Amino acid sequence: MAAIIQLKPITDVPSQRRASADPRDPAFFQNPYAFYDRLHAESPVFFWEQYGHWCFASFKDVSALLRDKRFGREILHVATREELGMPAPQPHTAAFDLTEQHSLLNLEPPAHTRLRTLVNRAFVSRHVEQLRPRIIRLANEMIDSFEGEECVDLIKAFAAPIPAIIIAEMIGLPAESAPQLLAWSNRMVAMYMFGVSRATELDANQAAQDFMDFLAATIAERRKQPREDLLSHMLTSDRGGDRLSDAEVMSTAILLLNAGHEATVHTTGNGVKAILESGIDPVTLFSTPEQTEATVEECLRFDAPLHLFTRYALSDLDYAGISLRKGDVVGLMLGAANRDPLRFADANRFDPFRGDGANVSFGAGIHFCIGAPLARIELQVAFSELFRRLPKLRLAEASRYNDVYHFHGLEKLMVRWD
Ligand code: HEM
Structure with missing residues (x-):
């Protein structure tokens, strides 16, 4: 079944370009790329009716906006809720x-710079490279x-x-706690679903x-007895x-635990699927x-795990003909930018x-993914060890994506290797 997508009316006046596509429609989130193709062909800047805000799908705009200091992930440092008509x-x-209050992802400078500087050292390439042997062991x-x-x-x-x-393990929690951390994280991430229900919020x-x-x-234990952990x-x-x-x-530990696995899990699944379907x-x-x-x-480009991030305009401004x-x-729209025919052959x-x-896929600018060097190593190891050990790997049944459009990942990926 095709998703119901409407681009209307297509006009030369930027402020009139609107599109309608329901992010909860299974036909849409199973294959958002059909929508993206039409956006690239007809209107890469558009007002998305279901979200009620302007969206940008071209590689050029997404890269520029991620770096544009006139936009931020937070707004309450420059305006009050009353001023913005935001609910309490x-x-x-x-x-x-x-x-979320002290999450790096919700801060802007100078608070962001301070917090990021204090945690960044643990995530630089030469530091995380030391984890490669452990990741190889774990994958095996x-x-x-x-x-x-x-x-x-x-x-x-x-x-x-x-x-x-x-x-x-990096943070300093036992490997056995990982399933519990995953369960908490999955329940928290449901908050980013479009049109979230009160039951989900609770x-x-x-x-x-x-x-x-x-x-x-x-934390109380580590205060008494610090260890060699994050x-x-x-x-x-x-x-x-x-x-x-x-x-x-x-806040930082929770952000790292949530951000530190969710997107990597999805990229592993999406990537294995893409490789197997390509026939290469x-x-x-x-x-x-x-x-x-x-x-x-x-794999990161072709089927990105994170498709939509937002920014606030920090002042009144014009961008691409939009006030x-x-x-x-x-x-x-990161997932759409990665499929822009003007950027990729x-x-x-x-x-x-x-x-x-x-x-x-890892963003750009001051919020560029702090975990990118770690995620890249995890993905390199996961893919290469998997296909080395199971060279006959193949899909056992058709797979489906989760009903969380922003987090584009598979519900399950059934495979065989006989
Ligand atoms: C394939 C895996 C991953 C992808 C595609 C990914 C993607 C992203 C993206 C797009 C952003 C920026 C969001 C924005 O600009 O609004 C981001 C930020 C972030 N990511 Fe990742 N991520 C991945 C893995 C990880 C890992 C493994 C960690 C931690 C160990 C991590 C921790 C973070 C943190 C802390 C931020 C916030 C940085 C800041 O605001 O300064 N991510 N990630």
């Missing part, structure tokens, strides 16, 4: 809101655990546990509260007398470290040998 915070999501343990079976859901058995265990709030209680206990590092790191508060440490011999995809890197980049008021939201083709694969 809801008591039934108070715990969830607390976890996962394959050992299901290799004897006939058919497996690769998301559950392989894609999900690896990044969850790695980020848990559930996400409870998950946030339980997550914070768990972390508070661990939690202890965050509690003790000091720049000219400036330290992170417990609330900041908690996997041996050629991981023949050298350079080709492995290029294959990972193409925006301070506080207006704009949508940056044969954009809808999965081609791990292309030379123009640099994409916006």
Whole structure:
């Protein structure tokens, strides 16, 4: 079934370009690329009726807006709720809101610069590169655990546990807590679904509260007895007398745990699916470290795990012929930008040998993904070990994407290797 997509009316007047596509329509979120093709052909800047704000689909605009200092992820540092007509915070999501309050993703300079500087060191390439042997071991343990079976859901058995265990261990939480962390994280991420229900909000709030209680206990232990882990590092790191508060440490740990696995799990699933559907011999995809890197980049580009991020206009301004008021939201369509035919030759083709694969899946500008070097290593290892150990891997049944348009990932990925 095709998604109901309407672009209307197509006109030369930018301020009149509108589009309608329901993000909860299964036909839409199973294949948003049909919509993107029409946007690129007809109207890459448009007012998305269901979201009620302007959106940008071209690579040029998305890259420029991610870097444009006139836009930010936060607005309440330059305007009040009353000024913007924003509703007051809801008591039934108070715990969830607390976890978001000090999140790097919700801050702008100078608060963002301060927090990012204090945690950045742990995520630079040369530091995370040391984790590669551990990730290789883990990937092989996962394959050992299901290799004897006939058919497996690769998301559950392989894609999900690896990044969850790695980020848990980095922070200083035991690998055994990973399934619980995943469960909390999944319930919290449901808050980003379009048209979220009150039941989902209550559930996400409870998950946030339980997550914070768990972390508070661990923080108290680390205060007494620091270890060589990120939690202890965050509690003790000091720049000219400036330290992170417990609330900041908690928000950052939750952000890292949530951001640290969700998108990587989806990229692993989407990437394996793309490789298997392409019919390309996997041996050629991981023949050298350079080709492995290029294959990972193409997986990130071709079927990005995160499709839509928003920014606030921090002042009244004009962009691409659109007049925006301070506080207006704009949508940056990363998944669409990665398929822009003006930027990529044969954009809808999965081609791990292309030379123009640099994409916006990790964002750009000051919020550029802090975990990108780690995610790249996890993906390089996961793909290359999987296809080395199971060269006959193939799809066992058609797969379906989750009903969370922004987080574009598979519900399950059934595979066989006999
Ligand atoms: C394939 C995997 C991943 C993808 C595609 C991805 C994508 C992104 C994107 C697009 C942003 C920027 C959002 C915006 O500009 O609004 C972001 C930010 C962030 N990511 Fe990732 N991410 C991935 C993995 C990770 C991992 C493994 C970690 C942590 C270990 C992580 C931690 C973060 C954090 C903390 C931020 C916020 C940075 C800031 O606001 O300064 N991500 N990520």
